[in-house]
Amino acid sequence: MRLTAPFAVLALAASTVLATVPSAYAAPAAPAPAAAPATDGATPPMPSGRTDYRTLADYQSDMDRLAERHPNLVKKVTLPHRTTEGRPVTGIEVTRDAHRADGKPVLMITGMHHGNEWASGEVTMEFAFDLLKNHGRDKTITRLLDRVRVLFVPVVNVDGFVLNTRRTATNTDMNRNYGFGWSPSEPFPGTGPWSEPESRNVRDAISSRQVTTFLTMHTCLANILYPPLQLKAGLPQDIDAFRAFAGALGNQNGYYHTTSAEDYETAGEAIDWSYYATRGLGVTVEVCTNPPTGLPRTWQTLVPEQYWGIDAVRGKGNRGAFLVALRQAADRAQHSVITGEAPKGAVLTVTKGFDMWTNPIPQSDGTSRPVSFAQRLTSTMRSDGGRFTWHVNPSIRPEPPYQADGVHGDRAGRFLRESWTLTCARPDGKVLQTVKVTVDRGESKRVNLNQCRKLWHRH
Numbered sequence: 001m002r003l004t005a006p007f008a009v010l011a012l013a014a015s016t017v018l019a020t021v022p023s024a025y026a027a028p029a030a031p032a033p034a035a036a037p038a039t040d041g042a043t044p045p046m047p048s049g050r051t052d053y054r055t056l057a058d059y060q061s062d063m064d065r066l067a068e069r070h071p072n073l074v075k076k077v078t079l080p081h082r083t084t085e086g087r088p089v090t091g092i093e094v095t096r097d098a099h100r101a102d103g104k105p106v107l108m109i110t111g112m113h114h115g116n117e118w119a120s121g122e123v124t125m126e127f128a129f130d131l132l133k134n135h136g137r138d139k140t141i142t143r144l145l146d147r148v149r150v151l152f153v154p155v156v157n158v159d160g161f162v163l164n165t166r167r168t169a170t171n172t173d174m175n176r177n178y179g180f181g182w183s184p185s186e187p188f189p190g191t192g193p194w195s196e197p198e199s200r201n202v203r204d205a206i207s208s209r210q211v212t213t214f215l216t217m218h219t220c221l222a223n224i225l226y227p228p229l230q231l232k233a234g235l236p237q238d239i240d241a242f243r244a245f246a247g248a249l250g251n252q253n254g255y256y257h258t259t260s261a262e263d264y265e266t267a268g269e270a271i272d273w274s275y276y277a278t279r280g281l282g283v284t285v286e287v288c289t290n291p292p293t294g295l296p297r298t299w300q301t302l303v304p305e306q307y308w309g310i311d312a313v314r315g316k317g318n319r320g321a322f323l324v325a326l327r328q329a330a331d332r333a334q335h336s337v338i339t340g341e342a343p344k345g346a347v348l349t350v351t352k353g354f355d356m357w358t359n360p361i362p363q364s365d366g367t368s369r370p371v372s373f374a375q376r377l378t379s380t381m382r383s384d385g386g387r388f389t390w391h392v393n394p395s396i397r398p399e400p401p402y403q404a405d406g407v408h409g410d411r412a413g414r415f416l417r418e419s420w421t422l423t424c425a426r427p428d429g430k431v432l433q434t435v436k437v438t439v440d441r442g443e444s445k446r447v448n449l450n451q452c453r454k455l456w457h458r459h
């Protein structure tokens with residue numbers, strides 16, 4: 001649920017109306033995902049075999065167990081910041097050869113920005129079980145895990161989950177704390193942009209990887225949301241791609257899709273920052289019974305039935321939506337590719353840095369103006385020798401609505417022609433060559449690293 005208690009009644013009414021809006025979902029471009037197991041009409045058991053909600057200890061032991069069982073397919077991850085109450089925030093990366101610093105595109109799936117939205121963590125964790133169970137058995141899943149790295153962080157707001165509250169231990173709504181477009185007039189936004197370790201964790205996880213596709217799971221509206229968060233911010237430049245992607249997700253889980261602003265207006269959410277920082281497509285998925293009102297909300301109706309799908313989407317559900325996201329992440333037409341030849345063992349890094357802005361914030365001198373923060377994207381891969389293929393987000397960035405002089409709504413077709421700075425370095429960090437790469441969505445660029453290859457063999 002994206003709402004605070006005082007607005008709950010209003011939201012219930014709004015979502016009842018919106019749920020009846022027909023939507024012409026775009027058909028998914030790729031072949032149908034691997035079918036759910038046949039169970040003669042009954043909802044199948046969850047991939048993990050669980051029959052109730054997890055505790056925090058359950059999440060941790062499940063991730064540990066998967067890493068032990070599948071050492072080549074699972075890499076354990078701890079995000080850089082402990083929570084306010086000192087807890088670690090952990091996840092797993094799932095892919096073939098998980099411990100290699102390869103150049104695969106990354107799909108990130110997070111649960112529980114809101115600590116009381118339990119089903120959002122459950123479906124996230126179950127999809128990890130599902131992939132690992134089917135790798136090597138199911139052709140589609142095996143092929144996709146050969147091409148995509150999936151980062152699962154089922155509980156990003158750990159303190160909130162332990163306290164069973166929407167907000168963090170500082171009483172902040174972490175999904176109003178992202179710095180881009182941050183506004184103090186939102187309910188519980190934190191003391192400033194990025195004031196919370198929990199939002200900084202998601203920022204740093206995305207900023208240090210090539211997250212080309214991002215799903216942030218919530219409950220409980222049965223919809224799919226993408227930028228903008230505010231009507232005055234205007235539509236994102238990649239609105240057609242957002243609609244096609246969200247439509248393909250909706251074909252699976254049966255949820256309608258719309259801009260977050262048209263659902264209701266907010267500021268400082270994960271999806272808005274991630275798109276305007278990286279151009280990777282990020283959407284909020286509100287897992288719920290469909291329609292979201294009138295049906296009981298139990299583990300059975302929110303977890304297995306929404307995971308596997310019932311009625312019109314039986315055999316699809318959010319599992320099908322996750323598989324669509326996996327295919328979206330694998331599709332090179334949806335991101336960018338850098339190729340070249342580098343010496344075996346060379347460390348390749350791409351970086352770019354720029355400033356981003358909040359909404360106008362009232363200042364002590366009585367004026368109101370946006371505040372900037374520095375944004376840096378840095379990710380690394382290691383060359384196996386010979387030709388490398390690196391799946392990255394485009395270097396060309398959408399011009400953001402939140403700028404130094406306020407909010408700009410009409411930016412259709414406006415992009416900033418930025419470049420990645422790519423370095424080829426020895427493992428000790430000595431940079432042998434630096435090149436600029438300008439690459440757009442769907443493009444592939446080859447870089448010439450002859451200088452790095454020549455210097456590599458000199459001592």
Ligand SMILES: [Zn+2]
Binds near residue numbers: 001003113114218
């Ligand atoms: Zn939520």
